[in-house]
Amino acid sequence: MVQTAANSPENPAPAHGKRGDINVTRFKDGMAKYLFFVCASLSILAVFGIIGYILYASIPAFREVGVFQFLFGTRWNHNSDEYGILPMLVSSIVVTLGAILIGGTIGIFTAIFLVFWCPDKFHLRYNGQNKFLQKVVNGFNKINLRTFFDQVIKLLAGIPSVVFGYFGVAVILNLIRGGDVYYIGKGALASSLVLAIMIIPTVTSLAKNALEAVPEHYFEGALAMGNTKAQAVFRVVFPAARSGIISALILGIGRAVGETMAVAMVSGGSVSFPTSLFQPIRTLTTNIAMEFADASQGNTLFSALFATGFVLLVLVLIINFSINLVPKEFKGKRGNKVLNGEKTAVVYKKKGLIPEILKYVAIVLAFVVVVVLAALILFILINGIPNLKWDFLFGESTYQHPSLVPAFISTAYTILITLAISLPLGIGAAIFMVEYAKPGSKLVKVIRTFVDTLSGVPSIVFGLFGNLLFVELFGYSVWAGSFTMVLVVLPTIIRSTEEALIAVPVSLREASYGLGASKVRTIFKIVLPSAFPGIATAAILAIGRIVGESAALIYTSGMLITTIGAAANPGNMASTLTVFLYMCWAEPSSGLGYDQAYATAVILLIITALLNFCVYLIQRRVKKKR
Amino acid sequence: MKKKILAIGLAAAMSVTAVGLMAGCGTDGASITQITVAFSRPASSGTYGAFNELVVNSDGKSIDEARNDDGLDFAENVQYSNETGTVIADVAANPQSLGYISLGAVAANTDKIKAVQVNGVDATVANIESGDYKLSRPFNLVYKSYDDLSDLAKNFISFIESTEGQALVNEDYIGQAENPVAYVPYEGDETTLTLTGSTSVQPLMRDFIIPAFQEANPGKNFTINLSGSGSGQGETDAVAGNNDMGMISRELGESYTSQLEAHTIALDGIAVIVQKDVRLTNVTFDQLYNLYMNGTPIQIA
Numbered sequence: 001m002v003q004t005a006a007n008s009p010e011n012p013a014p015a016h017g018k019r020g021d022i023n024v025t026r027f028k029d030g031m032a033k034y035l036f037f038v039c040a041s042l043s044i045l046a047v048f049g050i051i052g053y054i055l056y057a058s059i060p061a062f063r064e065v066g067v068f069q070f071l072f073g074t075r076w077n078h079n080s081d082e083y084g085i086l087p088m089l090v091s092s093i094v095v096t097l098g099a100i101l102i103g104g105t106i107g108i109f110t111a112i113f114l115v116f117w118c119p120d121k122f123h124l125r126y127n128g129q130n131k132f133l134q135k136v137v138n139g140f141n142k143i144n145l146r147t148f149f150d151q152v153i154k155l156l157a158g159i160p161s162v163v164f165g166y167f168g169v170a171v172i173l174n175l176i177r178g179g180d181v182y183y184i185g186k187g188a189l190a191s192s193l194v195l196a197i198m199i200i201p202t203v204t205s206l207a208k209n210a211l212e213a214v215p216e217h218y219f220e221g222a223l224a225m226g227n228t229k230a231q232a233v234f235r236v237v238f239p240a241a242r243s244g245i246i247s248a249l250i251l252g253i254g255r256a257v258g259e260t261m262a263v264a265m266v267s268g269g270s271v272s273f274p275t276s277l278f279q280p281i282r283t284l285t286t287n288i289a290m291e292f293a294d295a296s297q298g299n300t301l302f303s304a305l306f307a308t309g310f311v312l313l314v315l316v317l318i319i320n321f322s323i324n325l326v327p328k329e330f331k332g333k334r335g336n337k338v339l340n341g342e343k344t345a346v347v348y349k350k351k352g353l354i355p356e357i358l359k360y361v362a363i364v365l366a367f368v369v370v371v372v373l374a375a376l377i378l379f380i381l382i383n384g385i386p387n388l389k390w391d392f393l394f395g396e397s398t399y400q401h402p403s404l405v406p407a408f409i410s411t412a413y414t415i416l417i418t419l420a421i422s423l424p425l426g427i428g429a430a431i432f433m434v435e436y437a438k439p440g441s442k443l444v445k446v447i448r449t450f451v452d453t454l455s456g457v458p459s460i461v462f463g464l465f466g467n468l469l470f471v472e473l474f475g476y477s478v479w480a481g482s483f484t485m486v487l488v489v490l491p492t493i494i495r496s497t498e499e500a501l502i503a504v505p506v507s508l509r510e511a512s513y514g515l516g517a518s519k520v521r522t523i524f525k526i527v528l529p530s531a532f533p534g535i536a537t538a539a540i541l542a543i544g545r546i547v548g549e550s551a552a553l554i555y556t557s558g559m560l561i562t563t564i565g566a567a568a569n570p571g572n573m574a575s576t577l578t579v580f581l582y583m584c585w586a587e588p589s590s591g592l593g594y595d596q597a598y599a600t601a602v603i604l605l606i607i608t609a610l611l612n613f614c615v616y617l618i619q620r621r622v623k624k625k626r
Numbered sequence: 627m628k629k630k631i632l633a634i635g636l637a638a639a640m641s642v643t644a645v646g647l648m649a650g651c652g653t654d655g656a657s658i659t660q661i662t663v664a665f666s667r668p669a670s671s672g673t674y675g676a677f678n679e680l681v682v683n684s685d686g687k688s689i690d691e692a693r694n695d696d697g698l699d700f701a702e703n704v705q706y707s708n709e710t711g712t713v714i715a716d717v718a719a720n721p722q723s724l725g726y727i728s729l730g731a732v733a734a735n736t737d738k739i740k741a742v743q744v745n746g747v748d749a750t751v752a753n754i755e756s757g758d759y760k761l762s763r764p765f766n767l768v769y770k771s772y773d774d775l776s777d778l779a780k781n782f783i784s785f786i787e788s789t790e791g792q793a794l795v796n797e798d799y800i801g802q803a804e805n806p807v808a809y810v811p812y813e814g815d816e817t818t819l820t821l822t823g824s825t826s827v828q829p830l831m832r833d834f835i836i837p838a839f840q841e842a843n844p845g846k847n848f849t850i851n852l853s854g855s856g857s858g859q860g861e862t863d864a865v866a867g868n869n870d871m872g873m874i875s876r877e878l879g880e881s882y883t884s885q886l887e888a889h890t891i892a893l894d895g896i897a898v899i900v901q902k903d904v905r906l907t908n909v910t911f912d913q914l915y916n917l918y919m920n921g922t923p924i925q926i927a
Contacts, residue, residue: 075697075699077669077693077694078669079669079690079693079694080693080694080695080697082697173719184663184705184716184720184723186705264708268705268706269668269705269706269707269708270700270702270704270705270706271699272702279702280705280706282706289708290668290669290670290706290708291668291669291670292670292855292859293668293670293854293855293856293857293858293859293862294669294670294856294858294859294861294862295858295862296861296862296865296866297866299881398837399832399833399836399837400833400837471866471868472866472867472868475820475868476820476822476851476853476863476868476869554855558822558851558853559853559855560851560852560853561832561852562849562851563849565847565849566849566851569849572818572849572851573820573851573853585711585712585715586708586709586711586712586855587709587710587711587825587828588711588714588715589711589734589829589832589833590734590833
């Protein structure tokens with residue numbers, strides 16, 4: 001291309017061709033830098049803007065209600081202008097702690113089981129003559145259990161939280177009620193359990209990564225010193241993986257604090273302290289969802305809801321801050337303490353009992369996870385598959401007989417629009433931060449902190465913000481929903497791309513410069529292709545987040561039944577699949593109820609599985625290359 | 627060893643799953659002897675506003691007055707249910723509870739719930755019209771000013787108030803048009819109408835008005851966005867200009883009287899509902915007040 005242009009009559013080849021090329025290159029370099037800078041500034045503006053706005057909008061509430069009264073007041077009734085969030089703050093914290101206590105423990109032990117004790121394969125034996133059964137048994141024996149378990153955990157980590165809400169309503173509430181007719185079952189325990197099940201997959205897969213990252217020789221060394229396997233695992237490998245495991249827990253906490261819709265389905269909604277396990281409660285996020293409809297710009301409620309968002313932001317900041325407090329490297333004494341002193345064999349054996357017990361705890365808890373996850377997936381499939389009817393999936397959509405087609409269309413639009421905006425912005429910002437900003441620059445550190453904070457903000461707060469800004473701009477529409485989602489996924493894209501770019505060895509860039517390539521050329525031809533798998537994975541994760549989102553979309557692109565024709569125009573309101581799923585519970589009508597909900601959940605399960613498969617393919621390609 | 631553990635584990639998985647799925651089988655509503663739990667809508671709901679304003683105890687104090695003026699809280703046994711549909715689902719799943727919903731939403735759900743008498747009067751359209759059934763409230767469309775409405779929105783209102791529209795409204799509600807005339811189909815080019823707000827008004831629109839409006843305008847292809855999670859949203863969206871008209875299921879809120887106009891399209895009852903097999907037939911205002919504010923269970927004779 002460049003060659004022909006340079007040789008064409010209008011652009012006679014310059015006498016000293018190379019010099020011309022250098023000018024063009026410089027121009028391109030300058031343009032590119034400018035472009036990346038613009039992307040970075042826009043992203044940063046978005047990040048700073050939303051955090052700044054939440055602060056700004058909450059000031060009137062703090063001023064009118066009083067900071068102390070707001071934080072420590074115990075009544076919330078906007079009709080009498082009383083705004084106290086203490087019961088909800090306490091409920092949020094208690095429910096989250098409950099979730100992390102149950103879900104975190106189970107998740108970590110499951111990860112330990114997966115890494116160290118999970119058998120590779122079923123070792124089923126069948127000695128009979130039936131050939132069919134023999135084939136079945138052989139088939140089972142061929143399954144790689146570890147990979148299978150791993151994929152199932154990843155699948156569950158990607159399922160929209162509303163699905164967990166349905167599981168909570170239909171199974172957990174019934175179990176809690178246990179046949180006692182005077183019980184509702186909604187409340188603190190039910191919320192904690194739903195959140196616990198929701199975070200188990202997240203904690204498990206992150207803790208598993210942390211355990212696998214511990215160098216092999218730690219484990220082998222411990223065995224060589226005469227430790228049993230259990231002792232090596234719990235006394236050596238586990239402490240070495242501590243920081244990764246704590247980060248996994250903290251991410252789980254973040255997810256639990258921010259969850260809105262699934263909690264709304266099982267919490268009972270009363271503004272009261274969680275005085276018992278079965279006390280109906282309201283968390284901070286569900287409060288925003290329940291009070292949202294009455295808030296209009298200028299009234300105190302509006303500001304009070306943003307102030308609630310601000311409190312959530314502070315909670316997130318505290319959580320993020322505690323991640324940074326976790327030492328990167330375990331500094332204590334590593335190894336089996338028993339062996340460090342002069343102890344007799346008897347003492348050694350006695351102290352060695354605990355890890356052996358923990359081993360069985362890990363095995364038992366892993367089976368608990370198998371039970372719960374199997375129950376969840378079976379629950380969706382058993383209830384959903386019989387309802388997968390052609391008319392419901394692909395038929396005409398009317399108020400009386402809604403079909404999923406409008407939801408498919410609007411999900412696709414939301415993904416496309418969101419990615420079309422957030423990918424260039426996010427990748428551009430990341431390139432600027434990694435390739436152009438000075439290494440270790442303070443600005444980059446500040447940006448990183450803000451981006452991390454934003455990524456922990458509960459999505460209902462984005463919903464509030466999107467309703468205010470984007471609905472004002474575009475009206476209730478898929479556009480408004482997509483722009484809101486841009487803010488939701490931008491932090492993830494920036495951070496993942498940044499990680500992917502940093503992981504590209506500096507030597508590759510230097511080699512490229514050494515061969516005379518310009519910076520832009522190096523970025524586009526060398527750095528980005530090397531970082532591509534990481535960026536692609538980030539994009540797929542963003543798609544997963546968009547597909548699974550409910551809270552941020554309900555108040556921006558609407559929760560409604562619509563026609564195919566209306567959904568074809570992103571200027572109209574339309575619900576995505578997950579919002580549709582929530583609507584089946586929230587506003588059932590003649591053609592919309594649990595049957596449709598479970599069928600939609602099956603579809604979401606399939607989409608999540610497909611997205612995971614894409615990630616798996618990318619990762620496999622990378623592994624092969626290496 | 628390992629395979630045994632696996633086998634046991636899988637068996638446990640299946641049995642617990644089965645138990646979990648079986649547990650869904652409901653409780654027998656007929657055996658319930660008292661109503662102990664009450665469901666309330668969130669504060670943005672018009673039904674909530676009207677119910678709390680209308681239900682008074684024997685001293686004539688309404689729930690609203692108790693909550694907003696005396697600073698009292700709902701009793702511990704009151705739980706929130708976000709939307710009209712969730713009240714129906716919650717009451718259907720919990721025979722020891724009651725809740726309140728738009729009377730217009732009862733007919734389609736009699737397989738799950740039933741309406742009980744209030745103060746000895748049946749919840750029927752006739753009793754609301756005669757004024758004997760006290761739990762009633764208006765359905766309003768709200769907007770900044772009638773003159774600024776789009777032609778399509780004006781035509782939509784004219785459809786509701788036409789003879790055809792009133793016939794539909796009167797099936798489950800009480801039409802408010804004084805002299806309905808025949809409907810004149812819409813002749814402009816606009817196709818989109820956005821209505822947000824009350825979940826109580828939505829069934830009237832969704833099941834009756836909108837399909838008939840579309841049918842009355844053959845050749846037109848309207849996109850009518852019907853959404854929202856409460857009357858409050860109808861008002862806030864109308865002020866912000868985010869909808870064509872807001873739907874509210876109560877009188878216009880006091881803080882909006884200077885900004886919005888309200889157009890009453892129907893009168894609706896608020897039905898007090900219980901699970902369909904429960905033997906409760908009648909509740910009094912005093913019982914309702916005491917259940918919601920003091921947690922006093924309602925005994926079933």
